[in-house]
Amino acid sequence: MFKFETLFRSDRSRARLGRVHTAHGVIETPAFIFCGTKANVKGITVDQLEAAGTQIILSNTYHLMLQPGSETIKSAGGLHKFTGWNKPMFTDSGGFQVFSLGYGGVASEIKGSGQRGKKRTLLKITDDGAIFRSYVDGQLITLTPERSMQVQMDLGADIIVAFDECTPYHTNKFYTATAMEKNQCWGKRCLNILKEYGNGSQALLGVIHGGVYEDLRYESAMAANNEAYDGFAIGGSLGKTRREMWEIVNMTSSWLDRSRYVHLLGIGGIEDIFHGVQCGIDTFDCVAPTRMARHGAAIVKRKELRGDNGRINLNNTAFRGDMDPVSSDCDCYTCKNFTRAYIHHLLKAKEILAGTLLSIHNIRTMNQLMEDIRNSLAADNIAAAIAEWCGE
């Protein structure tokens, strides 16, 4: 059912235009995957998502297995029926949340910015899996490769991910290497489970680990190439700085079997996307576009920026009487119907509609960015899109 085809390869980089075929339709790549953590994109209906040009959304195995439980979603007919989203869906393996929430600091720990003093919920890691406490009701939960696969099969997303231990930035090379080897073993168990119990419609991605260590990344990529994964997801710690991340993504993707689909986990800055695309990344996911929206930030093209690093902050008093749309270039529902002054007012009045309207804009904008990238690749001129979106 799942098929990845390459339509065009650039001569200037590893960038490529592709098409991911799934049981719920086609994804034109490069594409952005929006986060619908708990079986919904916060404050947005599936109709609004679709109207904004969305191709695919992601839900989190970890959150859904705790609430409402994968059995409930299975008995609803799977995530597609439960959420009303009839296009392609992606679920992660749960590993990232178990380990990053478990270490007490969500993404911050993976990204090397250290502990945030939150309560640790991860109790034990064994060769078999991880034992943690549910943040919903305190229950002890064991998550193994087999359990992650079972949950992901219950959820029924089109693209799913092998269960992995996601090691923090601060772990040493020995621990990172040990975890990587364990992840390879867990990945094989996931492949076996899917082969034995799957319905043939779900694609499984193997996760490439190895942290910031070049030789480990190489080993992980090569091992994954030798397995029957439908594609790959670049995961684990990508270093502390953007430059470091770019380097790791570049080298890791260079070693991957180019006939298969590649996802970059949790990265979605505009410049990072342009960099990733040129490294051969096909899809990206990140909570930032919708999270930023809920805090009042709108993603805009370079020419509309005011030195704000890829976004404008509608909370700013400068927008109080601004009767222009959020972006004059944008064809989204928000920009077609409302002014910056109105959004500013809603933010000041603490109205959740502000987050909804800005989420619609940011989602449309990210989809427009990916469309522009695809068009620029077809014309073999990604530089033009970079100039329009990022500046020099």
Add this chain to the structure above:
Amino acid sequence: MFKFETLFRSDRSRARLGRVHTAHGVIETPAFIFCGTKANVKGITVDQLEAAGTQIILSNTYHLMLQPGSETIKSAGGLHKFTGWNKPMFTDSGGFQVFSLGYGGVASEIKGSGQRGKKRTLLKITDDGAIFRSYVDGQLITLTPERSMQVQMDLGADIIVAFDECTPYHTNKFYTATAMEKNQCWGKRCLNILKEYGNGSQALLGVIHGGVYEDLRYESAMAANNEAYDGFAIGGSLGKTRREMWEIVNMTSSWLDRSRYVHLLGIGGIEDIFHGVQCGIDTFDCVAPTRMARHGAAIVKRKELRGDNGRINLNNTAFRGDMDPVSSDCDCYTCKNFTRAYIHHLLKAKEILAGTLLSIHNIRTMNQLMEDIRNSLAADNIAAAIAEWCGE
């Protein structure tokens, strides 16, 4: 521009079918007016409002004069342009909020349930108006009949309300009578201002006061009949119990000039609406349908109730695996696309989409209720609609 016409009068009661013509379209009455307090209905876009069959929404003068300020909305081209809602709009006078918030207890005080210990913001009431502190920034604000009219003219709603002191339940007859007389005087000032400065498109409602005192209600109604109001709004304290409220609404509306449009302020229970319609009330407004939605309650017809007083609470664990729509009778977006189990999950996960989806359902349901009432009136058989919606 504004015109109220009666299409049909029942022989069995004062119930009537009507049509309110405004500069932004026609309202078929009896109708429900949804609260969009701060220039939006919480969590709902204007497209969603319209798709749910909404005819008219209300914004609050008090809130909008403090944030973003009526000048901002005026310079946006008025409330219709600012909010994107191109159908009829209603603004209240600000009086209810100044006095009820000012006395420290919002509606609770008007409704006789006593102080809630909130900080008083009302500093002084004179014959000229009221002085209060802005809840936004602590500024001293003077609201007079002239200022309320100016703000409401800036906002540009189709139906506006004369500025009034809204006396609490616990005031004695002497105070209620004095306030009522002052309100008559303020009403005349509002009429004068609108006549002198208005653009001719806004309809002004005079507010009927007199609290729980029959003779004062009579006096207030008669005085209003003698003024050039386009219609009336029944306001002030309507007593402590539902029965008392029904009695006050019944007698007050019986004395009003029947050629003019009548609104009942702040009342929106299903039984109260049926009662009000039979007293000759044309429109109702209430925050309950959308507020209840945000707390997980869905308004349904009698046959779908489980002894829950006109609503079902989707937070209830009973709905965890319930794959039916919120209401099998309802044609709203929510009922067409989602299950009770999904809404229950969103509520448990504290996702704001739950409030949005339930608001859409409750808005559609209230509009459906009013449609059913209009159809039953046309067939001169309101009893059938009562049986369907309320039971015996």
